[in-house]
Amino acid sequence: MQTPIHQLDFGFLGHRQVVGTFDGGALSSDGGLMLVAKADQQLGLTAKLTSCLRDGRDRSKVKHQLGEMLAQRVLQIACGYEDCNDADDLRSDPMLKTAIGRLPETDCDLASQPTLSRFENSVTRTQLWRMAEVFFDLFVQQYAGVQPAKITLDFDATDDETHGQQQFSEFNGYYDEHCYLPLIVTAQVDGGPHELLVAMLRPGKSHGALHALAVLKRLEAKLRAVWPKVPILLRGDNAFAGPDILDWCDENHVGYLLNLAQNSRVLALAEPYMAEARAQFEASGEKVRNFHEVSYAAGSWPRERRVVVKAEVMADGDNPRFVVTNLIDGEPEQLYDEYAMRGDMENRIKELKNYLKMDRTSCHSFVANQFRVVLHAAAFCLLSRIRKALRKTRLENAQACTLQRHLFKVGVRVTETVRRVWMHFASSCPTQDLWPVLLDRLQAGPT
Numbered sequence: 001m002q003t004p005i006h007q008l009d010f011g012f013l014g015h016r017q018v019v020g021t022f023d024g025g026a027l028s029s030d031g032g033l034m035l036v037a038k039a040d041q042q043l044g045l046t047a048k049l050t051s052c053l054r055d056g057r058d059r060s061k062v063k064h065q066l067g068e069m070l071a072q073r074v075l076q077i078a079c080g081y082e083d084c085n086d087a088d089d090l091r092s093d094p095m096l097k098t099a100i101g102r103l104p105e106t107d108c109d110l111a112s113q114p115t116l117s118r119f120e121n122s123v124t125r126t127q128l129w130r131m132a133e134v135f136f137d138l139f140v141q142q143y144a145g146v147q148p149a150k151i152t153l154d155f156d157a158t159d160d161e162t163h164g165q166q167q168f169s170e171f172n173g174y175y176d177e178h179c180y181l182p183l184i185v186t187a188q189v190d191g192g193p194h195e196l197l198v199a200m201l202r203p204g205k206s207h208g209a210l211h212a213l214a215v216l217k218r219l220e221a222k223l224r225a226v227w228p229k230v231p232i233l234l235r236g237d238n239a240f241a242g243p244d245i246l247d248w249c250d251e252n253h254v255g256y257l258l259n260l261a262q263n264s265r266v267l268a269l270a271e272p273y274m275a276e277a278r279a280q281f282e283a284s285g286e287k288v289r290n291f292h293e294v295s296y297a298a299g300s301w302p303r304e305r306r307v308v309v310k311a312e313v314m315a316d317g318d319n320p321r322f323v324v325t326n327l328i329d330g331e332p333e334q335l336y337d338e339y340a341m342r343g344d345m346e347n348r349i350k351e352l353k354n355y356l357k358m359d360r361t362s363c364h365s366f367v368a369n370q371f372r373v374v375l376h377a378a379a380f381c382l383l384s385r386i387r388k389a390l391r392k393t394r395l396e397n398a399q400a401c402t403l404q405r406h407l408f409k410v411g412v413r414v415t416e417t418v419r420r421v422w423m424h425f426a427s428s429c430p431t432q433d434l435w436p437v438l439l440d441r442l443q444a445g446p447t
Helices: 033-043 045-050 066-078 084-090 094-100 113-120 125-142 212-226 243-251 264-284 332-340 343-355 366-389 400-408 434-444
Strands: 008-013 016-020 151-157 170-172 177-180 183-189 195-200 232-236 255-259 288-296 305-314 321-325 412-416 421-425
Touching: 033 045, 033 066, 033 094, 033 125, 033 366, 033 400, 033 434, 045 066, 045 125, 045 366, 066 084, 066 094, 066 113, 066 366, 084 113, 094 412, 094 421, 113 366, 125 195, 125 212, 125 366, 151 212, 151 343, 183 212, 183 343, 195 212, 195 366, 212 232, 212 243, 243 255, 255 332, 264 288, 264 305, 288 332, 305 332, 321 332, 343 366, 343 400, 366 400, 366 434
Parallel strands: 151 232, 232 255
Antiparallel strands: 008 016, 151 183, 170 177, 183 195, 255 321, 288 305, 305 321, 412 421
């Protein structure tokens, strides 16, 4: 029996009654999903991740293929639906079905939350290891034919607060919470956009540099296999300035600009420069920011190293900062400013956490939670590809939340005929001029 159409009364506008009914047809609020799907098709990202999996299910009972479920989760995350529970509301969405490769009206609905949860918990450590390689291969694919002048690797740790009985969730005193401590690594080619290379979940009590040297060794070997003579620069905070990383970089010709934690010895070396800065501040009343360098050796170092000193004094008091480096060329201010550019990588981490919700690691299994991190990392890569395709447009520097609001959250009516699937977008869509440009660039391949 057909469900009766209820008429909603919203009062009057002048002498006209304002009414509403739920009979608009197959509508979706996420018309931009097709842009994300196009980026995925061009990169082959979810297909490559799926190739790392093995389907052990009874083929006669399979209704949802692994690739469909993986793409479903990644596209949902890219559009702001970070929770697996969202699938129960979205599995019949005509736009999501079309983006995944199903007809919006006549094909069956996508996977439900229980099906996707079983899928997430079926992935193994070996499969995750293979997936980790996909992100590096994707980076190389996007820069095929390019001879970089320099590749910069930014390493950073971030907190992923936990609220249940997740495996290896531990109390971290620095963050004052129970959490995981993911390691994030991005790469820049000649100062270009940050490309995500590593998103590794780690136990909450981990040192900030846990596994960092092993990851650095692997990345350096793979980068040099593709670009044998490319200069590599490592940037990171003081957690990554341990003697093992510094010594290895020196021995393997990897440059570094790493924050050096304050201690009494390095503060004493910098005191003459801080005294000069204080005098300048007292004379002018304005913030003073001078740069110098000293030679310094911690007790665990085999020799002295070059340390850039930022002697800064402002109304709030002294603000000395130190950066250790093995770079010979470059003035102290130039080197410090290059180190400070790693702040843009922290913005990418904010996108991962705040807009793509990478911290939705609520499974009990640590391995399942790592797989979730992979899914969110994949969504980030797709949005990064779209952002690069928007070069020289008003959205070329848009963050993930802006892309979601302006490009993805677009109302659309979807209709299916014998020969076509029609998508009827709003005539007043404010970004409609960008769509032909974006589609052309996504179809043309990486640039």
